[in-house]
Amino acid sequence: MTETTDRLTECRDPVLRVVPAPADINSNGHIFGGWVLAQMDIAGGIVASREVQGPCATVAIEAMQFLAPILLRDIISVYAEVERVGRTSIAIRLDVIATRDRGEQEVRVTSGLFTFVALDDNHRPRPIERETRLA
Template identity: 70%
Template sequence: MNLDGMEPILRVMPRPADINANGHIFGGWVLSQMDIAGGIVAARRAQGPVATVAIDAMEFIAPILLHDLISVYARVEKVGRTSMKIRIEVIATRDRGKTDVKVTEALFTFVAIDEQARPRPVDQA
């Protein structure tokens, strides 16, 4: 796992209600956690509200299990005129902290928005 330049944005433990019929955590649940973490990083960079507009190359690498501690890492990968690409990786910590497993990753695109929810420029500095 290479998390260079990435910081843990969220840490959360799934609940029994988040389990699917296979005994794993719903993909939609982890996608939601990733969107929250990515939105935090994007809003910081944009210095204001953002909206998710795309998710590129979402890959589920390993299942998330009940009692895993999920750490969601994110970093700005690219900044355009109004948009930002945020790289997000999720690590599951298991066995009371003895094992870390990369469970998913994706590249999210967020757009900075104004008060009317229209795209606005992102400061390039």
């Protein structure tokens, strides 16, 4: 286990844990990058909506890194940390840890910075409440 995975798994709870299915495997025997990206987007959306107290949309994905393959039978855990709260947007760092060999191994497999925008009823950017921005 690396220092990074130690910090992630010991200090915080994951936003979600999920197990990939055989249909999520590519021809290399690894899990599709698009599948893990979708899990990160779902987890980030949960945290963003909670933080901005309403609906939000993904506007950008930056610094996305595929660090190690995800294998069938891995359990993946998505960890989130709010990095920045702007006027209408919120940037969330998402890290994914794969647990394998019945918990013997933990591997950081992906990382990325996802930006979400708070939306009003017309699907346009909505200012985030000041209390949230200062929290």
